[in-house]
Amino acid sequence: MSDQLLLLSRRLFGWLPRTVQTRPGEWLRASGGVALAVVFTYWLSSLLYGPTTAMVLLGPAGASAVLLFVVSSGALAQPWPVLGSYLLAGLTGAAVLHLPALAGAELTVRLPVALGTVVLGMLLLRCVHPPASAMTVVIVLAAQLLEPLGAWLPLPIMLNACCLLFCATLYNNLTGVRYPKQAPRIDLHRTQDLLPEQRVGFTEEDLDRALDRFGSFIDITRHDLEQIIRDTESSALRRKMGNIRAEQIMSRDIRTVGPDTTVRQAIGMFRHHQVKTLPVVDSAGRVQGIISLSDLLAQLDLPMGRILPTRVNLWRDQPLHRIMTAPVVTVDRHTHVVDMIPLLSSQGLHCLPVLDNGHIVGMVTQTDVIAALHRDLVNHLA
Structure with a gap:
């Protein structure tokens, strides 16, 4: 009798609404x-x-x-x-x-x-x-x-x-809610390649097969369903990888430039330090933008065989604040490594400035993340 009452109470409580996910x-x-x-x-x-x-x-x-x-x-x-x-x-x-x-x-x-x-x-x-x-x-x-x-x-x-x-x-x-709901298309390199997470994770075909097997109507867009699955995977990966944060893997002795630094000076720093990007910061250490070799080359944009010395000299004397990329995608020093992976893979970023109270304290590159993932894999295999 008690088992029947327990089963009945569970069924009745199952009718109650679950916790609302909105605020x-x-x-x-x-x-x-x-x-x-x-x-x-x-x-x-x-x-x-x-x-x-x-x-x-x-x-x-x-x-x-x-x-x-x-x-x-x-x-x-x-x-x-x-x-x-x-x-x-x-x-x-x-x-x-x-x-x-x-x-x-x-x-x-x-x-x-x-x-x-x-x-x-x-x-x-x-x-x-x-x-x-x-x-x-x-x-x-x-x-x-x-x-x-x-x-x-x-x-x-x-x-x-x-x-x-x-x-x-x-x-x-x-009011900050995108409508109609459309899946953003990201094609950084203008090729037919899938995004990095789609190459190693589930694909659209996998999602189609799962929906076909389910067979019933689902009141959710395909993009939202895919995002929920990927967020669930990220949460599980974050739990398995432990407490690896940006401050543990970032480079601390970083090189920066100011907004008034010229292209000529930036090229010298690129050559001397063998880096591909340089954060542009003000006198207080706040990030104003970021400059990369791609940004510099994009400014030339000259046909082959028609590089004019006068234009090149003018280009070299330009201040970086005119050609830098801004605003900059940054992370906090407590950001988990799992949260940095999609920024460096799907969004085409090569590095992430690390901030503490608005001031730059380090830089996380793709190499740093790969090293962290390698170390985590070694620890799990040991």
Whole structure:
């Protein structure tokens, strides 16, 4: 008996919500966006089609607003699902209300036919958006109120969809949330090679096969799913590698240049110290930029055989603050080595200035990270 009660209690507690992964600031941001979008949508719809039509169609718009602002990175909240599903709902609703074969049928016939058609259409067109089903129900139940629109019924529905997408795009991006969600494409060398982490980890084909085996619909974009998996791998690797921080592997006796250092002087330092990059710092030791051999060569950009001595002399006398790369990607001295790996591999960086209270205290290069990984591998094999 006690085992049955324990099993029942576990099942009941399993219904409770898990810990929310967002912060109160995000709650306020999202709720403000939902409120503004719904008010704007109702105002414009009532202005163009009257308050009755606007009121009838507002319920599904409110549900769509929650997806667009609260879970804006989800697959259901992207522009095509919103536009495609609303268009399907509008066309299906207009057909059900005005086709002779369905207009005179019972509600118990029209409603399932309309819902089934919209859901099947959303799956076929890959535009699944649940509020469109609610829109279909509203159209069928409020047929008398929407009948004056006739065949123009899809227009106010699409107006709502466009208003919501406009508000979501503007508000989300202004408040620091990228929308629509797009996977950033990184192609540093303009070749067909995969990114370094994709060569040694899972590939898009691996992800496709896993999703095919799963078989069910997942409300998350492919890019976000990939990012979650890679972040999980990084967390596991960080746990296995122990406490290797930037301050343990960085070079401390580094060479820096000032913003007013000339190209000629920088070239001399590159030759003397056999380095490829030099941090540009001010008199207080704060990093202003970074200069590399690639930056210097890019300034010449002259056709072969036409290197003019006058231009080369002017180039050599330029101060570095005119050609340096800024702002600079930096790390804190407590940054874990696992967090530095993607910066040095995927972003094409060759070194990372290490800061302590805003002042440069060292430099971590690709060589330093490789040495740390080698030492960790030796320790695990020992």
